[in-house]
Amino acid sequence: MFVHWGLYAIPAGEWNGRTDYGEWIRNNARIPIDVYDQFQARFNPAKFDPDAWVRMAKAAGMQYIVITTKHHDGFALFDSKGTTWDVMATPYGRDIIAQLADACRRGGIRLGLYYSIMDWHHPDYLPRREWEAASRPESGADFDRYVAFMKGQLKELLTGYGPVGVLWFDGQWEPTWTAARGRDLYGYVRRLQPSIIVNNRVGEGVGDFGTPEQEIPATGLAGAAWETCMTMNRNWGFNRADKDFKSAETLRRNLVDIASKGGNFLLNVGPTADGEFPAESVERLRQIGDFMRAAGESIHGTQASPFPFLPWGRCTQRRLDANTTRLYLHVWDRPADGVLVVPGLLNHVRRARPMTTVDTPFGLPVERKGEDLHISLGLITGPGPALDDVIVVDIAGAPRVKTQK
Numbered sequence: 572m573f574v575h576w577g578l579y580a581i582p583a584g585e586w587n588g589r590t591d592y593g594e595w596i597r598n599n600a601r602i603p604i605d606v607y608d609q610f611q612a613r614f615n616p617a618k619f620d621p622d623a624w625v626r627m628a629k630a631a632g633m634q635y636i637v638i639t640t641k642h643h644d645g646f647a648l649f650d651s652k653g654t655t656w657d658v659m660a661t662p663y664g665r666d667i668i669a670q671l672a673d674a675c676r677r678g679g680i681r682l683g684l685y686y687s688i689m690d691w692h693h694p695d696y697l698p699r700r701e702w703e704a705a706s707r708p709e710s711g712a713d714f715d716r717y718v719a720f721m722k723g724q725l726k727e728l729l730t731g732y733g734p735v736g737v738l739w740f741d742g743q744w745e746p747t748w749t750a751a752r753g754r755d756l757y758g759y760v761r762r763l764q765p766s767i768i769v770n771n772r773v774g775e776g777v778g779d780f781g782t783p784e785q786e787i788p789a790t791g792l793a794g795a796a797w798e799t800c801m802t803m804n805r806n807w808g809f810n811r812a813d814k815d816f817k818s819a820e821t822l823r824r825n826l827v828d829i830a831s832k833g834g835n836f837l838l839n840v841g842p843t844a845d846g847e848f849p850a851e852s853v854e855r856l857r858q859i860g861d862f863m864r865a866a867g868e869s870i871h872g873t874q875a876s877p878f879p880f881l882p883w884g885r886c887t888q889r890r891l892d893a894n895t896t897r898l899y900l901h902v903w904d905r906p907a908d909g910v911l912v913v914p915g916l917l918n919h920v921r922r923a924r925p926m927t928t929v930d931t932p933f934g935l936p937v938e939r940k941g942e943d944l945h946i947s948l949g950l951i952t953g954p955g956p957a958l959d960d961v962i963v964v965d966i967a968g969a970p971r972v973k974t975q976k
């Protein structure tokens with residue numbers, strides 16, 4: 572679960588009659604810094620319940636939460652000693668990240684931290700936004716001093732909140748952020764928490780995993796670990812007017828698609844200024860949870876599909892032991908005649924059975940037709956639109972797939 576939360580949840584996407592802003596609102600609506608600063612005095616999320624967030628994430632089958640500790644507006648959701656531009660100077664006055672870290676520990680889910688390198692608030696960050704070059708002149712700014720400030724904040728985050736699973740950088744694309752600075756920062760983070768992993772937005776040519784945004788790469792990212800991050804509606808931060816939510820079915824199939832290509836899915840929630848998840852997000856998490864309870868084994872800890880293409884859906888796999896591989900066939904389009912053709916699978920099949928419907932005593936009938944396997948689903952009733960069929964096929968050895976021309 573990705574969580575985008577900060578002061579921008581207060582305007583909730585709306586400024587001067589326009590309603591399509593998100594976490595970029597200060598920049599996109601060109602809100603002067605002293606005007607934006609006033610949101611700090613209004614931040615008081617009375618309904619923030621970190622244990623409820625953790626429960627919802629876990630019930631959706633999620634295994635880690637990545638939260639914005641500081642987004643591009645520079646505002647810190649944690650107790651940062653080097654600045655007053657943080658949650659401690661709000662009416663709320665309590666460290667959000669500390670509370671979430673505790674809840675994650677209690678709930679047994681990993682915590683990851685998002686941190687924006689770009690900072691529209693710190694006086695030493697360069698460059699300025701073009702539109703405020705006159706009101707916030709660059710004179711006197713010192714980028715090295717900014718980097719020292721940033722490292723100070725990262726040290727707070729990596730020494731004060733227990734083990735952190737992921738450091739998720741962002742906002743690395745401005746010209747001041749050189750490849751050398753990225754390499755240095757990567758090393759700095761890894762020294763503070765040697766078992767952490769760091770995303771590739773730490774800087775050019777470094778990082779432990781790729782971060783496709785709002786897209787699923789057609790064939791995954793060859794030879795690299797990766798994670799697609801995606802919003803449920805159009806915005807990362809809370810936008811009251813944005814009701815354009817993807818359906819639970821689309822999100823569920825995105826998850827399967829991503830897993831079949833060897834990636835992880837970082838699905839975003841943008842909490843309200845009160846600290847609650849939008850009702851639409853709660854509902855979608857719940858429905859994803861229904862799927863994960865039935866078929867989570869076909870997602871967690873699996874590997875990419877051995878098939879280059881399957882006309883009816885997707886496949887994930889898991890090595891069970893030295894002699895057996897388990898394939899999970901996600902059937903999105905149930906064949907009209909009830910016969911699922913698995914193209915070019917040469918292995919001996921030990922057993923095929925339905926995962927999301929009631930099993931038959933002897934498993935599903937499997938027939939070899941040349942290089943293809945024919946699995947008869949005809950005997951079972953489909954689980955209906957809420958779930959999709961998942962068929963579990965145990966085969967001898969590692970998958971051997973003959974690819975058709």
Ligand code: GLC
Nearest residue numbers: 575594595741742784800807
């Ligand atoms: C972009 C945006 C940012 C969002 C991020 C998530 O880089 O600048 O608002 O946090 O993507 O991947």
